[in-house]
Amino acid sequence: xxxxxxxxxxxxxxxxxxxxxxxNYSSSxxxxxxxxxxxxxxxxxxxxxxxxxxxxxxxxxxxxxxxKKSETSFHLTKPSAHMSDAAEYFCAVNGGTSYGKLTxxxxxILTVHP
Amino acid sequence: ETGVTQTPRHLxxxxxxxxxxxxxxxxxxxxxxxxxxxxxxxxxxxxxxSLEERVExxxxxxxxxxxxxxxxxxxxxLHTLQPEDSALYLCAxxxxxxxxxxxxxxxxxxxxVV
Numbered sequence: 001x002x003x004x005x006x007x008x009x010x011x012x013x014x015x016x017x018x019x020x021x022x023x024n025y026s027s028s029x030x031x032x033x034x035x036x037x038x039x040x041x042x043x044x045x046x047x048x049x050x051x052x053x054x055x056x057x058x059x060x061x062x063x064x065x066x067x068k069k070s071e072t073s074f075h076l077t078k079p080s081a082h083m084s085d086a087a088e089y090f091c092a093v094n095g096g097t098s099y100g101k102l103t104x105x106x107x108x109i110l111t112v113h114p
Numbered sequence: 115e116t117g118v119t120q121t122p123r124h125l126x127x128x129x130x131x132x133x134x135x136x137x138x139x140x141x142x143x144x145x146x147x148x149x150x151x152x153x154x155x156x157x158x159x160x161x162x163x164s165l166e167e168r169v170e171x172x173x174x175x176x177x178x179x180x181x182x183x184x185x186x187x188x189x190x191x192l193h194t195l196q197p198e199d200s201a202l203y204l205c206a207x208x209x210x211x212x213x214x215x216x217x218x219x220x221x222x223x224x225x226x227v228v
Contacts, residue, residue: 004156032214043118043204043219051214090157094214101170102217104157 006105019078023091120220135190137205146188151202
């Protein structure tokens with residue numbers, strides 16, 4: 001069984017501030033982990049993924065995430081928020097099952113204030 | 115055309131209507147998926163196809179009927195839907211259907227059942 005918990009359904013930051021979106025997972029096998037972003041009326045776009053290589057993963061648009069097995073976490077960060085980062089972010093896990101079956105968290109809406 | 119394309123983008127249908135959602139991927143992938151995204155709920159995996167065979171059906175009601183005629187096309191046939199079926203329906207594809215490979219999503223079809 002696998003599950004994802006995103007702490008905080010809404011996060012608000014000022015432009016230029018640090019972005020931290022939290023994700024904790026549960027998986028019975030070593031997981032593959034993903035962060036996706038969704039802009040209004042759009043599909044999901046991959047930001048980055050962890051597939052058991054480096055624990056610090058760099059993605060697009062200046063985002064990165066660190067896999068911490070001891071904490072079962074995969075938090076998403078960006079040093080300096082930009083207005084264009086405002087969107088909904090989803091953490092997802094594939095606990096080694098076949099066919100790319102992803103289990104998603106409930107999503108975190110990021111608001112960026114000028 | 116590249117990526118995953120879904121049509122129509124918006125659909126309003128009555129409860130007695132029959133309609134179909136179409137998804138086409140131009141990525142050469144061999145696994146395709148239907149997800150349902152409802153307000154205030156996590157994305158729900160509905161169906162998984164690998165090499166044109168349905169490999170997973172997540173207890174989806176029979177009023178939703180998928181069809182995968184080839185590895186590039188996926189349909190979702192709808193009939194006798196309920197208002198609670200109103201949601202964003204997302205199609206995705208991935209290579210090999212393996213957990214480590216990310217899913218690429220279409221922009222979705224916004225379905226409203228009246």
